Amino acid sequence: MADRDGVIWLDGQMVPWREAKTHVLTHTLHYGMGVFEGVRAYKTERGPAIFRLQDHTRRLFNSAKILGMTLPYTAEVLNDAQIASVRDNGLESAYLRPMCFLGSEGMGLRADNLLVHAMVAAWHWGSYLGDEGIEKGIRIRTSSFSRHHVNVTMCKAKANGNYMNSMMALQEATRCGYDEAMLLDTEGYVAEGSGENIFIVRDGVLFTPDLTSALDGITRRTVIELAHEEGLDVIEKRITRDEVYIADEAFFTGTAAEVTPIREVDDRPIGSGTRGPITERLQSRYFDVVQGRDSRHEGWLTFV
Numbered sequence: 263m264a265d266r267d268g269v270i271w272l273d274g275q276m277v278p279w280r281e282a283k284t285h286v287l288t289h290t291l292h293y294g295m296g297v298f299e300g301v302r303a304y305k306t307e308r309g310p311a312i313f314r315l316q317d318h319t320r321r322l323f324n325s326a327k328i329l330g331m332t333l334p335y336t337a338e339v340l341n342d343a344q345i346a347s348v349r350d351n352g353l354e355s356a357y358l359r360p361m362c363f364l365g366s367e368g369m370g371l372r373a374d375n376l377l378v379h380a381m382v383a384a385w386h387w388g389s390y391l392g393d394e395g396i397e398k399g400i401r402i403r404t405s406s407f408s409r410h411h412v413n414v415t416m417c418k419a420k421a422n423g424n425y426m427n428s429m430m431a432l433q434e435a436t437r438c439g440y441d442e443a444m445l446l447d448t449e450g451y452v453a454e455g456s457g458e459n460i461f462i463v464r465d466g467v468l469f470t471p472d473l474t475s476a477l478d479g480i481t482r483r484t485v486i487e488l489a490h491e492e493g494l495d496v497i498e499k500r501i502t503r504d505e506v507y508i509a510d511e512a513f514f515t516g517t518a519a520e521v522t523p524i525r526e527v528d529d530r531p532i533g534s535g536t537r538g539p540i541t542e543r544l545q546s547r548y549f550d551v552v553q554g555r556d557s558r559h560e561g562w563l564t565f566v
């Protein structure tokens with residue numbers, strides 16, 4: 263990722279991509295105290311448009327507040343930086359990574375002279391779980407790693423250090439031949455994927471775990487609103503792994519994952535073992551919205 267042409271926004275300046283570096287004693291590199299977002303810009307007839315930019319930036323600030331970090335930039339500055347990162351890299355569509363981190367001004371848990379730095383990078387990133395996964399569905403397994411306990415890790419913060427749990431779960435899943443992990447909370451109820459929220463469908467009704475141990479996903483909120491527009495009921499409840507097994511359909515949602523059907527969980531086909539009809543309907547609505555083909559939600563688009 264480091265050796266490519268382009269520019270990266272770093273601490274208020276656009277710098278050449280290869281020069282966007284930080285010192286090995288950068289505090290966040292050692293302790294994981296940082297916050298980030300995953301944001302997508304899509305190609306539309308009116309040019310690139312960033313999806314729900316303001317919501318992502320609001321969550322970035324909320325994440326920082328949870329961790330006790332004060333961001334040295336306003337939301338407007340960070341929004342403008344994200345717009346510029348798509349524009350100045352000449353991207354028609356993009357995945358954006360804003361991230362705020364503690365610098366190398368000090369070391370150790372007690373360092374009290376640390377500055378908060380901010381960066382925004384943008385690059386082209388296709389289907390997170392592959393084009394085939396988007397169309398046919400993916401195979402997932404229940405992770406042996408529990409999702410964070412709510413008083414150990416701050417689940418509403420999209421914090422850098424939270425993602426060791428995600429990576430351990432995803433590595434375990436892929437090493438066992440699956441595409442993704444489904445994590446249970448510390449009481450054994452379904453929480454979310456390593457980088458996605460999860461939905462199941464049963465008798466035409468959508469169910470999704472409540473957000474106790476899951477990130478408040480922006481794609482999750484979007485799909486819930488689209489489902490209501492489609493006349494579908496969505497119930498947030500505690501979901502057990504065997505409820506997923508016997509669901510008619512299941513899918514992940516996330517900025518990177520978009521709407522990805524789940525065709526198999528723990529070697530059990532979900533429904534017909536392919537993308538379900540309601541999943542396909544919501545996936546299609548989602549892509550219409552993010553690609554600017556649905557005028558009802560143009561307010562969610564920030565044109566670059």
Ligand SMILES: Cc1[nH+]cc(COP(=O)(O)O)c(CN[C@@H](CCC(=O)O)C(=O)O)c1O
Nearest residue numbers: 300457458459477479480481482516517518
């Ligand atoms: C743990 C987790 N749960 C749910 C979501 C969905 O949230 P939202 O994107 O607001 O709908 C994400 C986003 N995962 C991001 C990071 C993926 C990565 O590989 O890094 C993403 O989808 O960009 C998570 O990381």
